[in-house]
Amino acid sequence: MRSTLTILGIVIGVAAVIIMVTLGNGATAQVSTDISKLGSNMLMIHPGQDRGPGAIREQARLFEADDIEAIKDEVSGIVAVAPASSSSMQAVYGNENYSTTVYGTDNAYLTVRSWKIASGREFSDTELSSGKAVCIIGETVRKEVFKTTDPIGLKMRLKTISCQVIGLLEAKGQSSFGMDQDDLVLIPLHTYQRRVSANRYISSIYVSARSSELTQRVKKDITQLLRQRRKIADNQPDDFNVRDTQELISTLTGTTKLLTMLLGAVAAVSLLVGGIGIMNIMLVSVTERTREIGIRLAIGALEKDVMTQFLVEAIVLSSFGGLMGITGGLGISILGAKLLNVPFLLDMDIVLISFTFSAVVGVVFGYFPARQAARLDPIEALRHE
Numbered sequence: 001m002r003s004t005l006t007i008l009g010i011v012i013g014v015a016a017v018i019i020m021v022t023l024g025n026g027a028t029a030q031v032s033t034d035i036s037k038l039g040s041n042m043l044m045i046h047p048g049q050d051r052g053p054g055a056i057r058e059q060a061r062l063f064e065a066d067d068i069e070a071i072k073d074e075v076s077g078i079v080a081v082a083p084a085s086s087s088s089m090q091a092v093y094g095n096e097n098y099s100t101t102v103y104g105t106d107n108a109y110l111t112v113r114s115w116k117i118a119s120g121r122e123f124s125d126t127e128l129s130s131g132k133a134v135c136i137i138g139e140t141v142r143k144e145v146f147k148t149t150d151p152i153g154l155k156m157r158l159k160t161i162s163c164q165v166i167g168l169l170e171a172k173g174q175s176s177f178g179m180d181q182d183d184l185v186l187i188p189l190h191t192y193q194r195r196v197s198a199n200r201y202i203s204s205i206y207v208s209a210r211s212s213e214l215t216q217r218v219k220k221d222i223t224q225l226l227r228q229r230r231k232i233a234d235n236q237p238d239d240f241n242v243r244d245t246q247e248l249i250s251t252l253t254g255t256t257k258l259l260t261m262l263l264g265a266v267a268a269v270s271l272l273v274g275g276i277g278i279m280n281i282m283l284v285s286v287t288e289r290t291r292e293i294g295i296r297l298a299i300g301a302l303e304k305d306v307m308t309q310f311l312v313e314a315i316v317l318s319s320f321g322g323l324m325g326i327t328g329g330l331g332i333s334i335l336g337a338k339l340l341n342v343p344f345l346l347d348m349d350i351v352l353i354s355f356t357f358s359a360v361v362g363v364v365f366g367y368f369p370a371r372q373a374a375r376l377d378p379i380e381a382l383r384h385e
Contacts, residue, residue: 006281007321009274010361014325014354015332016267021350022333024260026342031256041079041215042112043222043244045205049237060239061230062201070229071207075221077214082108083189083202091137091145091185093156098144102158102185104192110169112208120152120167123188127166131190136167138182161195163187215244264350268357274321275361282314282369293376307374314366315359322358326351 047060063083071081084105091098103109107122120136127134135158142151151165172181193200209218219242226240286293293306330346337344 002281003317006277007274007317007324009270009277010318010321010358011274011325011328013267013270013272013274014322014358015329016270017264017354018326018329018350019333019336020263020267021260021347022329022345023336023340023342024256024263025345025347026337027340028256028260029345030342041209041212041244043207043209043215043219043242045207045222045226046241046243047203048239049241062203063205064201067226067229068202068205070225071205071222074225075218077210077218077221079208079210080108080111081208082106082112082206083204084109084206085189085192085197085201085203087196089158089185089196091141091156091158093145093154096145096147098141100138100141100144100183100185102187102192102196104187104189104196106189109186109206112206115172116170118168118170119150120165122167128188128190131188131194133161133163133191133195134166134188135163136169136186137165138169138184139171140180140182141185142168158185158187159196161187161191163191209244219244271357271361274358275318275365278314278317278362279365279369281317282310282366283372285313286310286369286373289373290376293373297376303374306376307370310370310373311363311366314370315362318358318362318366319355322355325358326355329354 045063047062049060065083068081068083072078082105084103086101086103088099089102091100106128109115110117110122117136118139122136123134126132135156137145137151145151145156146154151168153165155162155164157163169182169184169186174180189202207218207222209215223238223242226242227238230239232239296306297303330351334344
């Protein structure tokens with residue numbers, strides 16, 4: 001029982017390190033996957049300068065249709081360019097109403113954001129040019145507004161707009177940021193400008209590069225083009241912000257990896273606590289077995305034999321604790337990954353490092369008690385009661 005309680009610190013330490021690192025790696029992978037779902041090689045262009053997390057974006061002049069056309073004509077390596085303006089609106093059908101986000105855009109938005117139509121169709125050229133009151137809805141809006149009814153062909157109201165549902169988007173689900181990606185309604189940009197915003201401005205531009213290798217070059221070309229069009233002097237900062245999904249992935253995964261390392265380091269402290277516990281129990285063991293040690297030394301045992309005996313006992317205790325910690329850590333990691341809905345990514349390096357560290361703890365903290373046992377005077381040891 002005493003030995004079991006002694007190695008508990010090692011068990012908890014090893015298990016905690018494996019759990020923290022495994023779940024951290026899974027969260028990092030999930031973040032990367034969720035950002036990739038936003039769109040393929042996507043660039044997001046917004047007016048104003050982004051001053052970082054929590055800061056208020058500086059206001060600047062919005063974009064115009066000519067900016068969209070200029071990007072299409074003058075920047076190479078682009079698959080699609082989509083304008084977008086949005087606002088929160090109530091969607092009403094019968095007795096049901098639901099607050100959602102309405103985007104004024106065109107079919108290029110589906111390409112850039114990697115959306116597929118589950119049923120129905122995209123906007124027609126006539127609907128886009130004339131600003132007809134039609135819409136494409138996300139799965140969440142369908143569930144909340146239309147329940148089990150097939151929405152295709154039905155009309156719902158967005159403020160004063162009675163729009164006909166012509167398409168239903170495939171469900172993407174909720175991201176790890178807590179954002180419901182299916183909570184949206186798409187209407188033609190001209191419809192939005194004429195009947196919602198009452199102006200011709202565009203609040204955002206989404207661009208899809210042909211490949212991830214071209215993303216940075218496309219980003220640089222767009223930045224130079226918009227600086228020219230917005231007449232920004234060389235010594236002045238941009239009054240717009242261009243961000244790409246790869247940049248978001250790099251930033252957020254870097255943050256999660258740092259947090260994983262910090263949590264792993266905190267968990268590793270338990271291993272040190274466990275090592276101190278082993279040293280404590282070995283010192284007690286030396287005191288209790290003083291007479292036994294004296295007998296061994298008296299009949300010819302060498303100091304190194306006694307030292308090896310106690311050192312091996314300490315290493316066995318810590319190694320056994322390490323194996324128990326690995327088993328428990330992997331089991332809890334699998335369960336935690338399912339509960340948190342993140343992938344289970346086994347990192348064998350961490351498992352090996354944790355076990356090795358637990359064995360090293362046994363050597364380090366077992367050395368002093370073993371050395372003390374080996375240096376006992378046989379005569380005094382035999383007299384010990």
